[in-house]
Structure formats: C-alpha cells, structure tokens
Amino acid sequence: MNAPVVSLRDVSVGLGGLPIVRGITADIRPGEFVALLGANGSGKTTLLRAVLGLVPHHRGSIELFGEPLDSFRDWRRVGYVPQHIDPAMLNSTVREVVGTGRLPLRRPFVPPGRRDREAIARALAEVDLADRARTRISHLSGGQRRRTMIARALATDPELLVMDEPLAGVDLATQETLAGLMRTLTQARGLTVLVVLHEPGPFADLVSRTLLLQDGRLVYDGAGFELALPHEHHLPPEHVSSQTDWVPSYPTSQDQPEED
Numbered sequence: 001m002n003a004p005v006v007s008l009r010d011v012s013v014g015l016g017g018l019p020i021v022r023g024i025t026a027d028i029r030p031g032e033f034v035a036l037l038g039a040n041g042s043g044k045t046t047l048l049r050a051v052l053g054l055v056p057h058h059r060g061s062i063e064l065f066g067e068p069l070d071s072f073r074d075w076r077r078v079g080y081v082p083q084h085i086d087p088a089m090l091n092s093t094v095r096e097v098v099g100t101g102r103l104p105l106r107r108p109f110v111p112p113g114r115r116d117r118e119a120i121a122r123a124l125a126e127v128d129l130a131d132r133a134r135t136r137i138s139h140l141s142g143g144q145r146r147r148t149m150i151a152r153a154l155a156t157d158p159e160l161l162v163m164d165e166p167l168a169g170v171d172l173a174t175q176e177t178l179a180g181l182m183r184t185l186t187q188a189r190g191l192t193v194l195v196v197l198h199e200p201g202p203f204a205d206l207v208s209r210t211l212l213l214q215d216g217r218l219v220y221d222g223a224g225f226e227l228a229l230p231h232e233h234h235l236p237p238e239h240v241s242s243q244t245d246w247v248p249s250y251p252t253s254q255d256q257p258e259e260d
C-alpha cells in the first residue's frame, strides 16, 4: 500500500487558550478525495490550517508525504485553496494571482521564467480562465474567483490539493461547475484532495471518504457520504479521541502573576 500523503497521529490544536482540535488520528492515502465535515465551529478549518503548518499543533504528530511537518520543505507538492481571497489581491490580475502560486519554486524578486509562464498558462486553461488572464480579481464573479484560486493552487503541479469550503457562497450552478472541474482535475492530475465542506452538494459523487468532526473530535471516518448524524459516534471506541488529558502548552490565566 502507498505511503500516506497526510498522516495525523493524536493531533491536538489549541487557539486562544481553548482546545479546538482534539486527538485526531487519520491517514490520507494517494488518490483519496476526503471531505472534512462538521458543524460550525467544530474545528475543520483549524485542522486544515494545522496540516498546512499555518497554526501550530500542541500535541501529536503531522506528516506530509512521510516527512514530519517541522522539516517538510517541499511545499510545491501541496496546493491550498483558502476559503476567502485576500482583499490585497483584488486589484491584481488573474495571471498575477495565479503567478503567486509559483512562489515556492521561484527566487524572490526574479520575474517568472518560461516554466513559470507555462505552468500558469496550463493552470488557467484547466480552470477555463485563459481568456480572463488580464482581468482584475475585483471584476470577477464569485465562481471565477474560486477558479482563480484553484488555478493558483495548481500552479506548482501539486499532488495534494487542500481546499477550505470551495462551495460556500456560490450558487448551485457554480457549485456544479466547480464539481465538474474537480472531477476533470482529479482524473487528469491524479490529485489527492482534502476538502472542508459544510454539505456535500454536487461534490457528493467525488468524495471517497468522509471525516466528521464534532467539537474538535473525529467522530466518523468512513466511505463516501453515507452519513452520519453529527451527534452519533460511528468509530469503534478505541478510535474515538477521548482527550480527557488535554493540556494547553501555552500560558493560561492561572500562570499569570497576580497583580498587586
């Protein structure tokens, strides 16, 4: 069996002094299309950001492509589609934004080379935005902005695509377009996908596996979308994180010196 693309062992994340993600253990293998589901505030985005090293985990271990996250440097292999486009990008053109996806492969302040331009053109063509390359982001529809960010994530030819709620805030027709796009991309590129979704929508057919979070804990890990009411625990007890001994590794109010 192939080595996992993402390996999580007893991963816990705390934010602002509160435990947000609690004792997650899961492997994501090459070619899987994994949906991370859960109610608002269940910790989906936080877990995604921990996998990308954007927030620290306080317990457990994370590996990408068999490499511990701390020493992982090959970010070319990972494409990230955040939920929101950075407002600082609104004045930039589609091509410029997609070009920022090449930064893991470029030297700072050096203009894009031939390979960069080819990769950007390929990514734009794949998301059907080649004719919008010079358009400013502020002039795009919601669906076009999503496709721009997907192209940006594809610009390094990643093996793992991580997406945060790509279906949120766009109409059903756009959701279906995005699902069709993902179907083509996963087949053409053999991508492994980890995607946060609120509900399956048009992605349901694509998803090969669902991880369901409830209050930061993994309460379901199974095939497809045959769900799984959020309050039900579907994992055998030994796989469900209890996390009774969770201790934040940063100062709490009890650690503060008392004021006179």
Ligand SMILES: Nc1ncnc2c1ncn2[C@@H]1O[C@H](COP(=O)(O)OP(=O)(O)OP(=O)(O)O)[C@@H](O)[C@H]1O
Pocket: 015, 016, 018, 020, 038, 039, 040, 041, 042, 043, 044, 045, 046, 047
């Ligand atoms: N920087 C932070 N400091 C403190 N708490 C935070 C911080 N960021 C997020 N949280 C809290 O962590 C919890 C989980 O947030 P997270 O965004 O991971 O959930 P989610 O499952 O992605 O939710 P949603 O579906 O609403 O996006 C929420 O209660 C949120 O308020």
